[in-house]
Amino acid sequence: MLSLKSVESKISNLVSDFKIKKYLLAVSGGADSMVLAHIFRDLQLSFEIAHVNYKLRENDSDLDQKTVEDFCRNFNIKFHLHQVSDKDQKPENSVQLWARDLRYTFFRKIQNEQNIDFLVTAHHLNDQLETFIINLSKASGLKGLSGIPSNENQILRPLLEFSKQEIYDFAGENKIEFREDLSNQKNDYLRNRIRNEIAPKLLETNDHFLQNFSRSLDYLNQSKNFVEEKIAEIENKITVPNSSHLILSKDLLEEESDFVKFEILKKYGFTKPEEIAKIFSAESGGSFFSDKFRINIHRSQLIIIENIENQNITEEEIVICEKSDFSENHSSINLEDMIEDFQNSGEKLNWNFDTEKLKFPLKLRKQKDGDEFFPVGFSGKKKVSKFLRDEKLSNLARQKIWLLCDAENSVLGVIPLRQDRRFATNENAENILTINNK
Numbered sequence: 001m002l003s004l005k006s007v008e009s010k011i012s013n014l015v016s017d018f019k020i021k022k023y024l025l026a027v028s029g030g031a032d033s034m035v036l037a038h039i040f041r042d043l044q045l046s047f048e049i050a051h052v053n054y055k056l057r058e059n060d061s062d063l064d065q066k067t068v069e070d071f072c073r074n075f076n077i078k079f080h081l082h083q084v085s086d087k088d089q090k091p092e093n094s095v096q097l098w099a100r101d102l103r104y105t106f107f108r109k110i111q112n113e114q115n116i117d118f119l120v121t122a123h124h125l126n127d128q129l130e131t132f133i134i135n136l137s138k139a140s141g142l143k144g145l146s147g148i149p150s151n152e153n154q155i156l157r158p159l160l161e162f163s164k165q166e167i168y169d170f171a172g173e174n175k176i177e178f179r180e181d182l183s184n185q186k187n188d189y190l191r192n193r194i195r196n197e198i199a200p201k202l203l204e205t206n207d208h209f210l211q212n213f214s215r216s217l218d219y220l221n222q223s224k225n226f227v228e229e230k231i232a233e234i235e236n237k238i239t240v241p242n243s244s245h246l247i248l249s250k251d252l253l254e255e256e257s258d259f260v261k262f263e264i265l266k267k268y269g270f271t272k273p274e275e276i277a278k279i280f281s282a283e284s285g286g287s288f289f290s291d292k293f294r295i296n297i298h299r300s301q302l303i304i305i306e307n308i309e310n311q312n313i314t315e316e317e318i319v320i321c322e323k324s325d326f327s328e329n330h331s332s333i334n335l336e337d338m339i340e341d342f343q344n345s346g347e348k349l350n351w352n353f354d355t356e357k358l359k360f361p362l363k364l365r366k367q368k369d370g371d372e373f374f375p376v377g378f379s380g381k382k383k384v385s386k387f388l389r390d391e392k393l394s395n396l397a398r399q400k401i402w403l404l405c406d407a408e409n410s411v412l413g414v415i416p417l418r419q420d421r422r423f424a425t426n427e428n429a430e431n432i433l434t435i436n437n438k
Helices: 004-014 031-042 061-076 095-115 124-137 141-145 164-173 190-204 207-236 250-254 258-270 271-280 384-390 395-399
Strands: 022-028 046-053 079-083 118-120 246-249 287-289 292-297 301-306 317-321 330-334 350-354 362-365 403-405 412-413 432-436
Touching: 022 031, 046 061, 046 095, 061 079, 061 330, 079 095, 095 118, 095 250, 124 141, 124 190, 124 207, 141 207, 164 292, 164 330, 190 207, 207 246, 207 250, 207 258, 246 395, 250 271, 250 301, 258 271, 271 384, 350 412, 384 412, 384 432
Parallel strands: 022 046, 022 118, 046 079, 330 432
Antiparallel strands: 246 301, 287 292, 292 301, 317 362, 350 432, 362 403, 403 412
16 A cells, blocks of 8 residues: 555665665656655655656646646755757657657756766556556567566666555545646557556456556566576676687577577677577678677687777867857868868768857767767667668778767767758858868
């Protein structure tokens, strides 16, 4: 049963010395997160609140914000707000994924700036059921079927064992004000269809369905932990001692089941069965690439090396433009003498930027893990590492790539291959900056 005592017990199991930690609560204004906020207040824990107004439901979005803001004002709780604007580049498709990326980026930024120990979300048992069904449809394996973790990557979810109905009951008993998101009643997205159509039918089959489901999740988690321990033992057995790289015995791993091969290689980004099969049929000298790693085949060994772009090869930055106060409406910067790799490359570069969209100074730097941009000619955003891989560049060619970035480290372009469309000129641009190599 959901109560102050039961949630406090859950938090104490998740975090040692939980009373001295600092928390950031993600609060939407709905029943789940408003109950969570009231519980944290009543437990007298140290916390702040973050809210994202996506502006997707017109006045309703503003009323959600007001509900959360009023709570923070009434109880003197620090309130962090992100209001979505044009610069957030809302896509026409995959709005849910975009919204999730946006809010977690916002939350992590606050955590880092405010030295907050844990982000706390209000996911509950019904969310677990929906996620289980979604992952079941994706053949996601034990990890996906084990549910949403209650403590992972400094994110706490203390309400996972409690049902949505228990949350509503707690809100009613304690006269907690909250908002209902009516868009959840629409079946525009897979999760909503599961929530509104599939989950209710499952719940009708058994009065104790959710409780039994919760116990099943616990059994699956125990199974997952057991499998992970055994996989680690096998990997340790087939690892060839080496001080520079991780080396696995190809022959010993090939003797294992397809399941074991998958579980070991997926940690390095190799998840497609056909690709894994090619690794074991490849001749010595072959190479295979994932986002962060590559596997070199050397006789009877698999040499696993972190991709060069994910290593801190150089922290060198070249500032190419300090200020934006150009004396002319159209200015240009020639990169040919700034980048040695340009001089004999034969590559042509001619990018036009709207200076009103840029944050100065502008700089050149090498790629870092996590870099992403919105390339011209593509819809949505793309990781730079994925873009370079799709361009089928050799490892040596990747090392010669530079990124053009602004003061906020936004990627303006991958030199010399593709410009970021967000900062490009349009017919309304008054001041233009051309970046070229001629």
